[in-house]
Ligand SMILES: O=C(CO)[C@H](O)[C@H](O)COP(=O)(O)O
């Protein structure tokens with residue numbers, strides 16, 4: 001089954017615990033947590049202490065998207081804070097294979113994200129070592145941006161690459177996903193759909209998340225990872 005991962009970047013930061021509980025009640029599968037450092041991207045968000053305190057609120061998998069330079073310096077802090085999936089940007093990690101290997105050695109699923117301008121070919125040689133490939137469909141840094149339509153063929157290409165090499169790898173798509181395009185994005189090959197503003201600005205999570213689920217229900221590709 002395809003998964004929906006609301007991004008708390010667009011939640012009310014003064015009530016993050018309640019917001020997570022509300023999207024869980026409405027049917028969220030994962031909680032997507034955007035970490036920004038003001039260097040790799042021009043925005044600042046949250047760090048390990050916030051992730052640690054949110055860990056008390058839910059047992060849903062925490063899908064932590066690191067948009068930070070020098071991610072190796074912070075892997076332990078986010079793993080210790082309780083993330084289940086830890087994704088670094090290919091553009092930010094100098095020794096990407098070492099970084100991924102370390103995340104997996106620590107018992108956490110390892111993801112790599114690529115910006116819209118970064119070719120998938122960059123990952124060709126390490127693809128079998130990934131658990132998750134996160135394709136950015138906006139330029140990272142902010143919620144509420146428009147999906148970049150030229151990313152659709154990139155998702156299809158990623159699906160073909162992964163099917164040939166290691167079909168267990170999950171494809172996650174992040175940026176500008178809403179009720180109008182979620183079905184198309186899923187059919188292109190996305191297993192996990194991140195949605196921030198489309199969920200949290202919708203006013204009624206109990207309507208929006210089931211509506212997204214209904215649009216995904218005909219999606220043919222199973223996603224069995226992780227099971228928590
Ligand atoms: O990584 C991100 C931005 O860098 C966010 O996860 C993403 O933008 C989700 O927000 P929205 O669905 O509003 O585009």
Ligand SMILES: [Fe+2]
Nearest residue numbers: 007034065174
């Ligand atoms: Fe994200």
